[in-house]
Amino acid sequence: MRPYFDRMYGNPSSFHAEGLAAQRAVLDARTRVASILNSRPDEVIFTSGGTESDNIAITGVIRAHRERGTHVITTAIEHHAVLEQLERLAKRGEVELTILPVDAYGMVDRKSVEKAITEQTVLISIMHANNEIGTIQPIADIGRAILAYRKAHDTVYPLFHTDACQTAGALDIDVTKLHVDLLSLSAQKFYGPKGVGVLYARRGLKIEPLVVGGGQERGLRAGTENVPGIIGLATALELAHAEREKENTRLIALRDRLITGLLKLPKARLNGHPTERLPNNANVSFLDVEGEAMILYLDAKGIRVSTGSACASTSLDPSHVILATGLSYEAAHGSIRFTLGHATTKEDVMYVIKQMPVILKLLRSISPVRLDMAHFSETPAKKKSSQI
């Protein structure tokens, strides 16, 4: 990646030697990414990141297929890169949106997807794994069900998109096994550079570009390529992909040790699925304490985490993902997400398990709230899908 910042400075669209060198490097990166996706190189579109990939996959696809229908299916736990644009399109009357519920583990039911499909459905977008609670969705199963629907109804719709930003580099993202037409991924999630991502878009799929200009990336994403970023993404993805089985085994052991340690603390509950879960994700709610207060105390101890509490976000509501699993507002405000990575060691996990009770004890002694464990199960998960 580094030489492409200065020594190899050519623009891939130029015809001179430097330009051709850059073009070859981008093509090589595209081929390497394609081999991990098990796709053809021309199905790989480089973007500025997961959010842009999601925007092309959703707004770009919906606009190109509006003659055929305007119904879109998604889930209550998608990333904002998906939900925000769909809600905006729904408000503008461009789509009719079905938002599917999830179960208490944050899992989408394949049957609820099948039931929601109508003749008007053009696109289904379901994330591969959730960024907050780590639940891995049955994308391949859902993909097969969608294929069966298409076959039975002799149609190419609905199209299927998955946001794989959390799973690329960690899980198998072979598009022929997932049965997806569109897949988003982001380099920063597998130690690649920030500001670069990929949209896999099946060959021949009509997409209305959101950024137009010089016709780069099959005309789907104009603008001079981020050459060093693209090369960095391809290399980082290859490295992560090659090591993933060994690394996942290591991370799952650490993750489960962390979860077991945290759940021994009073009034704690795991958010997300116990086993169908990203190897690097542990998300726990603690009653009677507020998330932002916990993350700042943890930060002071050198432990960097995030929270689903409203107080740490710019909105006044706690995490939409945790609420969608049926957890109460009280418990959502006290949720903490621990993310593990390459650098995480057993010692780190033991350190967290040692520090957490001290912090909890202090914050609970300040808190006037004394909820009981029944609070975790008071609100059943929303079972109904909502229509916008």
Added chain:
Amino acid sequence: MDTQTSPDITSRDRAQSWFYSDEVKDHFFHPRNFMTDDMVAAYRDASMGMVGSPACGDMMKVWIVVDPNTTQITDLKWQTFGCASAIASTSMMSAIVTENGGMTLDRARQLRPQDIMERLGGLPNRKIHCSVLGDKALRAAINDFYRRTNQHEKIEIEHGRIIDPVLKVTDKDIEEAVLDGAITLEAVQAKTKVGTGDPSCIPEVEQLIRFYREKFFGADQA
């Protein structure tokens, strides 16, 4: 349905500081005067006020001990469920109220969130709403003191004044909206719908927004 979304990653690049002052950090990491469970029994006769709920993400309890002769608050204990701003501002409030022998009840009633914020060296704008519960809990405790001492005529209930007679929106509602960051008429209307039924109140609403905006965020804020 308007699905509420709360990004786990949100751009902080909005010209608003998210950083806490040293004073806030000091009170957050070393809270003063808080009530631990083993102390509660000893404060059974103290006057108590409570606001908020764990579902909103903020809840506070305040206990005060009052010298009946001087009406000074000689002791104040508290418990807070909430973020760093909420904890630090309750802690700072307890220090302000009890310093120099303690505030009189009349003086304590006039304590405003901005007095606490000033002593904390300011709070990030969007955290200001976390700091307004402390003085409310204090005023509730003062009312409890008058109730316990049978001085019912001194109990002050905080009423909002109705600004929009159609939608029954009060000045308190507008104050809350501004505290939550709605500093334009459109933003306040998005939260309260004020003036959408009876636009004749809009000039007064705009005046109130200006007033609360300057009160909480300072005169130079757009």
